[in-house]
Amino acid sequence: xxxxxxxxxxxxxxxxxxxxxxxxxxxxxxxxxFLSELPKRLPSWVTALIFLLPALxxxxxxxxxxxxxxxxxSFFDETSESFVGLANFGTVLTDSDFLTTxxxxxxxxxxxxxxxxxxxxxxxxxxxxxxxxxxxxxLIFMPMAISMVxxxxxxxxxxxxxxxxxSRAYVAVAGWFGDEDATAPQxxxxxxxxxxxxxxxxxxxxxxxxxxxxxxxxxxxxDDIVEAGKLDGLTGIKLFRWVTVPMIRPALVVVxxxxxxxxxxxxxxxxxxxxxxxxxxxxxxxxxxxSFNNHNKGVGAALAVLLFVIVVPxxxxxxxxxxxxxxxx
Amino acid sequence: xxxxxxxxxRGGQKKSAPGRTERAARAKRRLTSPWASAIAITxxxxxxxxxxxxxxxxxxxxxKDISSTGWWEAFKFSNWDDFSLEHYQxxxxxxxxxxLADYFINSVVMTLPAVIIPIFLALLAxxxxxxxxxxxxxxxxxxxxALQVVPIQVAMVPLLxxxxxxxxNASFWVLWxxxxxxxxxxAIFLLHNFMKDIPRSLVEAARVDGAGHVTIFFRVILPxxxxxxxxxxxxxxxxxxxxxxxxLAFGGNTPDLAPITARLSDMAGSLxxxxxxxxxxxxxxxxxxxxVFLGLQRYFVRGLLAGSVKG
Numbered sequence: 001x002x003x004x005x006x007x008x009x010x011x012x013x014x015x016x017x018x019x020x021x022x023x024x025x026x027x028x029x030x031x032x033x034f035l036s037e038l039p040k041r042l043p044s045w046v047t048a049l050i051f052l053l054p055a056l057x058x059x060x061x062x063x064x065x066x067x068x069x070x071x072x073x074s075f076f077d078e079t080s081e082s083f084v085g086l087a088n089f090g091t092v093l094t095d096s097d098f099l100t101t102x103x104x105x106x107x108x109x110x111x112x113x114x115x116x117x118x119x120x121x122x123x124x125x126x127x128x129x130x131x132x133x134x135x136x137x138x139l140i141f142m143p144m145a146i147s148m149v150x151x152x153x154x155x156x157x158x159x160x161x162x163x164x165x166x167s168r169a170y171v172a173v174a175g176w177f178g179d180e181d182a183t184a185p186q187x188x189x190x191x192x193x194x195x196x197x198x199x200x201x202x203x204x205x206x207x208x209x210x211x212x213x214x215x216x217x218x219x220x221x222x223d224d225i226v227e228a229g230k231l232d233g234l235t236g237i238k239l240f241r242w243v244t245v246p247m248i249r250p251a252l253v254v255v256x257x258x259x260x261x262x263x264x265x266x267x268x269x270x271x272x273x274x275x276x277x278x279x280x281x282x283x284x285x286x287x288x289x290x291s292f293n294n295h296n297k298g299v300g301a302a303l304a305v306l307l308f309v310i311v312v313p314x315x316x317x318x319x320x321x322x323x324x325x326x327x328x329x
Numbered sequence: 330x331x332x333x334x335x336x337x338x339r340g341g342q343k344k345s346a347p348g349r350t351e352r353a354a355r356a357k358r359r360l361t362s363p364w365a366s367a368i369a370i371t372x373x374x375x376x377x378x379x380x381x382x383x384x385x386x387x388x389x390x391x392x393k394d395i396s397s398t399g400w401w402e403a404f405k406f407s408n409w410d411d412f413s414l415e416h417y418q419x420x421x422x423x424x425x426x427x428x429l430a431d432y433f434i435n436s437v438v439m440t441l442p443a444v445i446i447p448i449f450l451a452l453l454a455x456x457x458x459x460x461x462x463x464x465x466x467x468x469x470x471x472x473x474x475a476l477q478v479v480p481i482q483v484a485m486v487p488l489l490x491x492x493x494x495x496x497x498n499a500s501f502w503v504l505w506x507x508x509x510x511x512x513x514x515x516a517i518f519l520l521h522n523f524m525k526d527i528p529r530s531l532v533e534a535a536r537v538d539g540a541g542h543v544t545i546f547f548r549v550i551l552p553x554x555x556x557x558x559x560x561x562x563x564x565x566x567x568x569x570x571x572x573x574x575x576x577l578a579f580g581g582n583t584p585d586l587a588p589i590t591a592r593l594s595d596m597a598g599s600l601x602x603x604x605x606x607x608x609x610x611x612x613x614x615x616x617x618x619x620x621v622f623l624g625l626q627r628y629f630v631r632g633l634l635a636g637s638v639k640g
Contacts, residue, residue: 006496006497006500006502007499007500007585008501008585009585011434014434014435014438014501015438017438017501018438018441018442018501021442021446021501021502021505022441022442022445022446025442025445025446025449025450026449028449028450029449029450029452029453032453033453033542033543033546034543036541036542036543037541037542037543044461044462044463045463045464047457047461047542048457048461048463048466049463051453051454051456051457051461051542052453052454052457052458052469054450054453054454055450055451055453055454055513055517056454058450058506058509058510058513059473059476059510059513059514061491061510062484062488062506062507062509062510062511063476063479063484063510063511063514064476065487066483066484066485066486066487066488066491067479067483067484069487069490070483070484070486070487071483073486073487119372122368122372123369123372126365126366126368126369126372127369130369136369136373138623138626139373139376139377140372140373140376141626142376142377142380142619142622143376143380144567144622144629145567145615145618145619145621145622145623146380146571146615146618146619147570147571147572147573147590147614147615147618148571148573149571149573149590149593149594149597149614150571150590150593150611150614150615152594152597153383153593153597153607153608153610153611154379154380154382154383154611155379156597156607157379157382157383157386157604157607157608158379158382160602160604162396162397162602163395163396163397163398163399163400163604165378165379165382165399165400168399204375204376204379207376208376209633212630212633212634213633213634216630216634261478264480265480265481265482267573267574268573268574268590268594271573271577271594272573272593272594272597272598273597284480284482287482288482288574288577288578291485291486291578292577292578297486300486301486303482304480304482304483304485304486305483307480307482307483308479308480308483311478311479311480315478
């Protein structure tokens with residue numbers, strides 16, 4: 001029974017369990033639909049509840065209850081037994097390693113959205129209505145399909161000290177300037193610059209997202225507004241600055257905040273490219289290390305809460321901007 | 330919340346023909362400016378060369394060459410007979426420590442239910458929000474929408490404790506349930522957005538004909554929801570297949586359970602510079618999501634524009 005329903009070890013067993021799982025939830029769905037019609041004339045809120053119950057149960061079990069426990073744990077010690085007040089937050093905000101982590105996280109949350117949105121926007125404008133637009137866009141968009149782990153390996157190879165493209169290019173350029181026996185720097189080891197080289201991977205992934213959303217909203221700018229701008233004598237960069245950018249402002253805000261949140265929560269790149277070494281860690285990575293490697297529940301929970309607290313102002317700004325945009329319309 | 334983007338995009342499709350040609354001409358002028366072309370081409374190269382370099386590396390036979398010469402030297406005339414599939418055989422067949430075939434199967438087994446389960450449950454929930462009026466409907470919907478922004482890190486450790494209590498830990502159920510839970514807020518939000526756009530008259534007409542919820546759900550709603558389901562499905566597929574956090578925290582690193590991302594991340598640490606294995610491994614893990622992505626790109630873009638802010 002255990003091998004069938006919990007821990008299959010053969011390929012056939014795994015596939016069978018997969019089918020069982022899907023069938024189980026199909027059955028739950030059928031049951032809900034069956035119940036919704038059983039006795040005629042149910043009050044509508046009962047019917048609604050029947051439809052909502054499976055989803056609500058999972059959300060409560062998997063998100064709401066655990067989140068509340070985490071908030072509680074952040075005020076307790078590493079085994080969640082004795083109350084320590086704000087000591088965990090004190091540790092996170094004063095320990096020099098954690099401070100480095102916070103500095104790096106701040107850089108990620110600010111620079112990644114700005115650079116990927118900037119690059120995405122420039123690219124969207126440049127290839128808009130060009131002959132090769134579709135191919136050109138797919139090229140930039142493709143990294144969205146690749147896992148951050150895969151992207152990390154792709155870029156680790158670029159940074160490889162002996163055969164990486166970047167290292168070889170560095171040596172070649174140094175050669176032109178007369179330094180024949182230059183060696184490439186250890187891109188991923190020298191803090192604080194290594195954080196920048198890790199961020200490039202995230203920018204590489206997110207620029208495609210920015211480009212796609214911004215390109216759609218650029219195409220949606222009504223022609224008469226562009227014409228009016230031209231009649232006022234605006235061309236080229238000025239037209240871009242005074243007509244295009246203000247028109248797509250809501251989309252810019254959405255893209256920036258979305259990328260900022262992704263950058264804040266992702267730990268895959270740092271984890272895959274260097275773990276907690278060389279002072280390039282971020283909060284999401286420290287959360288993992290503390291919670292699952294060091295088994296320090298208190299500090300782990302405090303870091304998770306910290307992630308949540310950083311998200312709130314970003315969201316508030318986003319909602320506020322969107323409301324403003326609605327008012328104008 | 331990204332409604333502005335969606336409506337904006339729809340507006341864009343109704344453009345008049347003269348506007349189009351005018352714009353095309355302007356774009357052509359813009360791209361003929363040498364600076365603009367140079368910038369576009371530079372960005373295009375920076376975004377494709379890294380992947381291409383690793384792809385070439387994965388097909389180079391000589392491991393000694395891989396670790397001592399740049400990948401572009403594979404194209405030197407003297408190296409033309411060096412291309413081989415050897416490294417793919419190595420990573421897939423289980424020679425040494427890097428048998429990826431097992432982990433690949435795990436990824437498949439993990440991903441399919443993790444995509445299908447939230448679609449089932451979210452369809453039911455979205456139906457209730459869109460077509461069954463009840464008190465508190467709006468507040469509840471906004472509450473679920475707001476859950477999208479809660480970082481999943483906040484839920485992970487206590488969730489794991491619960492799984493251990495239930496005796497489910499270190500099984501596929503943990504991966505399926507977790508991904509379903511974490512995907513549900515987005516799924517409900519996205520499917521509801523599409524569902525409420527279904528013309529009320531269609532549903533009313535079915536009701537007048539005496540159809541109950543089951544008939545309306547299967548005959549009227551579901552056929553119209555196929556594109557929306559595809560949009561969310563491809564999102565969730567890429568998310569689950571590419572995820573590392575849930576995989577590492579709940580799936581450990583055993584060949585019985587761990588998906589390919591967990592194994593690869595581990596290889597990147599332990600194999601360091603053995604690029605012949607890492608490159609082939611990376612592309613084994615990428616082939617499925619890239620194929621799905623290229624095939625269903627249309628739906629993916631639609632999902633993005635309909636306001637998908639993944640938590």
